[in-house]
Amino acid sequence: MLRIDFLILPILTIAYGLQYYDKAVLGSATLFGILRDLDLTTARYSQANAFFYYAYAVAAFPMAILCQRFGKHLNIFLGTMVVLWGVIVMLTPVVKDWRGLYAQRFFLGQVANSPVKAFLFALHRSVGITRVRSDYKTLVHETRDANQNRYLVFVYHGYSSATGLFSIFSGLVNRRLGAVHTSLAPWKLIFLVPGAITVIFGAFLLLFLPPSPLQHPIVSIPGYNKLPAHILQETHEKVRLDGNPAVRGEGDDGRPAEAKWDWSQAREAVVDVKIWGFFLMATAIYVVNGSVTVFGPLLVKSIGYTSLQATLLLTPGGATTCISIYIFALLASSRRIARTIPFSRTILLVLSCLPPIIGAVMCWKAGWENKAVPLAGYYLLPTFGAPFVLLLGWSTANVQGGTKQAISSAAIFLGYNLGNIAASYILLPSEAKHHYPTTFKTVIGVMCATIGVTLIISLFMARENKRRDAEQFASVGARRDVRVTDVENEKEAVDLGIAREEEEARDVSDGQNRSFRYIL
Template sequence: MADNSKPAAYDAAETIEHVDATPSRQQHHHHHEEHASKDKAADVLEDAGHSAILTPENNARVLRLIDWRILPIVLGIYFLQALDKATLAYGSVFGLVTTAHLHGQQYSWLGAVVYLAQLVCQPIVAYTLVKVPLGKFLGVTVFCWGAVLSAMAAAKSFPSLLVCRMLLGAFEAGVAPAFISLTQMWYRRREQPVRLGAWYAMNGITNMFGSLLSWGLGHISSATLAPYQIIFLFFGLLTVVFSAVVLIFMPDSPIDAKFLKGEDKLVAVERLRLNQQGIKNDVWKWDHVKEAVFDPKTWLWFAMLFSISVPSGGISTFGPLIIKGFGYDQFTTILFNMPFGAVQLIATMGGAYVAMVWKLKSPVLMFLSIPPIIGCVMLLVLPHDASHRGPLLVGYYLISVYPGITPLIYSWQAANTAGETKKKITTAIMIVGQSAGNVLGPNLYTTDEAPLYRRGLISNLVLFIVLIILYAIQILILKIQNHKHEKTRESLGKTAKVVDKSMLAVKTPSDEDLEVKTTANVLDRSLQDITDWQNEDFVYVY
């Protein structure tokens, strides 16, 4: 029978049954290793000597403080990243292909090389995110890619454009992993889908406002600069300016946040303890790496993101050209790309909200995968002539539901992985899948296949169907792993079935909850920086 009143500062892998009354050098060394491997939030609780009592009022107040400080910066960064990636598609409409003498697969490779660079950089990103303060990392990253985009205005040939796009990909490689890490670090599992959806939905805002801005910038007549050069320069300098905002205002973690004072910091820690995922630790753990690699969940997240990113990479690069193929001029094409952004925004935020209400992600993912299947079929079957422009646009807008899928896969993974190093490695492997899909995606479309793009659309159709199968397999694996944890809890004398409080709304505490918890009973397994496999109290969510 386990003694549940015991402080959880013992090693995750073994319980020490006998301790000599006289501390030895070996015990001191063991304690030092234990302390180093613990989550940084454990130090905050040790210094305070107690934990906060979570109430609906203080939870709502601290969540509001976090949202107001973190979300505007995150939304700004992702808006600019999505905008900076989309500049290639806007540039293609305003003469980039002709001016730079692009032919064959060259334009496709300008789309793909960004993701190739991101793929290569993921191992470095995973290690850096464990070791480097998150706020500083984001500030420097944003500055570097803004500078590269500004310099891209001077590129007038395929080789120079390729180098710029490759550097752009390298500097943007850490943004999505950093944001997934940030969401795990600041928000309860219940809150994560909407926050992840919010920053990813900036892709939709970009498609609306980016198209409008590009439409306006494209009308500027300059004796020295082509319209596409003006677009690159404007968005690049805007990004450089915003990097200063990130460096000044973005905190590194809830533990270092100056805007959380006194008891509010303890409330922030208490909120996150319920996740059983840890908050922040800068110790790299090779056993976490091994577990991430051998966990079948990891490779299913990889397969899911690869499967959604092939169509995503193709459509985001060739979307405006697909619309142009319906028989519209360049300015009408840009304007008709705006509803794509609106549909994307509704699908992303709507899907995230439903996932939060249902406390389930897999059924929402399955539902979001159906409209793109219908849209692909419509574009493949309908004749591409003037009389079918309306239905063709409907088909294109149905496909544009797909961006709601990616952030839900992100949050599904984020909610089901624990341990600082394992979280970063799992995210890195997942983003490698996404990058590989985004490299392949644009290359399945070629300008030679205009206006039908049959090869690209058929491959997209198949992958949307594959996604539904992958969701079903992942649900099965999560159910098996939950069953294993139930058996372990039972063998330790704990309750087999536990309530996952991280997925529930915060309720008014009972008299038992109102008792002040001292350090001895608050340093539970949630702050030991152990993985979801090692922590029998971890509950997987579907």
């Protein structure tokens, strides 16, 4: 499994990074004449950004279907879509006005959906995330299962490395391109370079990415993407015998078949306070993206820097993104913290919302005569990625059942899109002299809302845990004030763990599985 991770994880990071790069390049282009050349007013620029996410949401379901349809040839599907995505980016310089930019962003949003869907599909099916049996203590009160931990490694590392490192990379590249004097306008070069890199990366996926760990790629390199026979056999057995809890049975090709849609889980998800809370949190968190990806270059320039200076000064924001996500992810994954600090995940989520709030206050209230203060505040804004990845981990750990997990993921994805659409409209040009108070008030407001929803969800889950403890101890005749982890009878604890594992194997939801305990 480790060999597979080393193959997939760097590719996943580059794919996420290029997706971020190609989305954010429009913001950098505002510093080099695209607003003037395409007759983009602020309203039109905002709408162009929003068009990407309109299309991104519309294409979500079709892309998921296509990933299922071409699951046996994932390298061909993914490589082709990434090449097409890069070509669309490279065609941006031929756009003549804002109407053409609307169309370009819409098509880009449709195609850019494919890498995320394809890689998640690969992780859940082709890559073979496995469920490793654990001792009874782990089954009763610690981590959910090994496949979720492994999945979160991909989420944390892929997201943080991609957005952070490519923020730095794109800033350095765009700074250099902005200073080049050619017959092409600088903003056109800024689109051509990432588009070309994306096309090359798509060709690499097509040729070198295995369709699954059980198959060889078109071009095999022993020791890299061509796995030894014994690893292939081991992977096949783990996927077949110990697959994802959302997988039941086997398909015609010997791989686990996907679980069927469960309407009882769907009805439960619709009325589940947690899932509505996850949706609201994702929406609120990604409104902050307007102050970073959408309008970040304009904000930094308005502090008093030139276009070239602003492009270069954007790069430290990538570092703060990486550092904040890694710190909070490390703390969230610590078993020692989970054991010793009650409500540790809740506390971390709340704390992760504070840096963007502090940064917004610094940008809004500080005098811009001293450029260092608002610039330092701006560098705190990109840390909004930390509460988002913590949200992903929290939702994964606290939602059980294949259908319900799918709905929870869809709710977060919908919130992500709605937040990004709203983010396109949070800057008002008329407020430039007053340091854009609406923008920073919005950032403060949505982060405070995220904290509030986090606390509500946590209290809801704590109350449910207490209710289930009471039910369980009533059924075994134990004292009501004793928790599961304090049961001295090891056999009883083992039985509880086995019962819970059997419930997971039957693909039941967290509402149906009364031995399930929410992680707070």
